[in-house]
Amino acid sequence: MNPTVGLVGKPSVGKSSFFNVSTMNSVPEAEYPFTTVEPNIGEAYVSVKCPAEEFGKTCDPRTGFCRRNKRFVPIKLFDVAGLIPGAHKGKGLGNQFLSDLNEADVLVHIVDFSGKTDIEGEPTEEHDPRDDIEFLEEELDMWYLEILEKGIEKFEKQRHDKKPLDETLAEQMSALKVKRSMVKRCLSEKDLEKKPAEWTEKQKISVANFLRKESKPMVIAANKMDTEEAKKNFEDISKETKYEHLEIIPVSVHAERALKKADEKNLVEYVPGSNSFEIRGDISKKQKEGLENIESFLKKYGGTGVQKVLEKALFDELRLIPIFPVGSEGLTDEKGNVLPDCFLVPEGIKAREFAFHVHSDFGENFLYAVDKRTERRKGADSELKSSDIVQIVCSSK
Ligand SMILES: Nc1nc2c(ncn2[C@@H]2O[C@H](COP(=O)(O)OP(=O)(O)OP(=O)(O)O)[C@@H](O)[C@H]2O)c(=O)[nH]1
Ligand SMILES: [Mg+2]
Secondary structure, three states, rough: OOEEEEEOOOOOOHHHHHHHHHHHOOOOOOOOOOOOOOOOOEEEEEEEEEEHHHHHOOOOOOOOEEEEEEEEEEEEEOOOOOOOHHHHHHOOHHHHHHHHHHOOOOEEEEOOOOOOEOOOOEEEEOOOOHHHHHHHHHHHHHHHHHHHHHHHHHHHHHHOOOOOOOHHHHHOOOHOOOOHHHHHHHHHHHOOOOOOOOOOOHHHHHHHHHHHHHHEEEEEEEEEOOOOOHHHHHHHHHHHHOOOOOEEEOOOOOHHHHHHHHHHHOEEEEEOOOOOOOOOOOOOOHHHHHHHHHHHHHHHHHHOOOOHHHHHHHHHOOOEEEEEEEEOOOOOOOOOOOOOEEEEEEEOHHHHHHHHHHHHHHHEEEEEEEOOOEEEEEEEOEEEOOOOOEEEOOOOO
């Protein structure tokens, strides 16, 4: 049920490093291409404001954790093999690795902004990160195109009881999380509701592109921003109108790692996602210098970017909102745990849909919900808002 984020990019950009730092894992990372072959799956977190403080309480999360009134809610994170140009035709580790991304609801494209790795992930100097931004989108579109073409073939082969085009295409592409409503909208916007056998190559690519963007929205992580070269590239690229439509977030996985490690050792207090930290323990002169560098990085870019990337992906691209379900006793469940659960659900969700989200029994036997801030009842079709605390009241069977 947890939303799933897939990390994509060419080899050696820092996908596994990003995965490790946000899931507290230690899968191999290295400066040569194709370090990762099999996908890694782990639990990362996005933070939301914890409502317990409003009530003068602290929460007892069943999953995730809470620090300084920030509730960290689990999400699923995937780290996959690097992609190189031609991957959809089997280059590099080939297209079977593209299907490792099927399950992702949203993608984070990690780009090495330092320019120190070439398009295949080998060490170099002055590589242009613009090339990476472009090739990856093309590669993903080609992957979608291949599956779309199979759907068109299937549609053309049907003889009797022909299924509608949108239904056939949506079925063929369902593993990619393409929904029928997306296909319907795409065909109607592009005026392509008929005769797919007559679509031009350009039209097919534009359908693949539309469905890819709808079913796998993307955020760009400009990684290795701790290097001077990356800072310069970021300055230039983020100003260009060509890239205005993209959400490019400056990131230093290394800075995040240094802070998390120092926090674990109680040398600093660092809450992931913050733009500052406090020095706690006794630190050496060298550690102090390192931390000062990181401090100025946080000031300049508003944080290390790791949390920001995940939060942009979930809250801005997928438009999810947090909702806290509770039992009949104030803010607790039947065991007395304060705000034990936090669900990330689509914006605009209605009370009964949310009940189904928590448990199908709750949905089926739904009577009404109670907004615990106001103690007002909410009917089945009443919309929930971000950070609502709700009790679901059911009929006894
Ligand atoms: N300077 C700098 N280097 C980084 C950063 N993040 C990762 N790296 C380095 O980039 C290299 C590649 O990192 P990986 O995490 O193995 O990259 P990957 O994208 O998973 O690579 P493949 O598995 O081969 O596709 C390693 O040497 C990392 O230490 C960062 O924030 N700053
Ligand atoms: Mg890797």
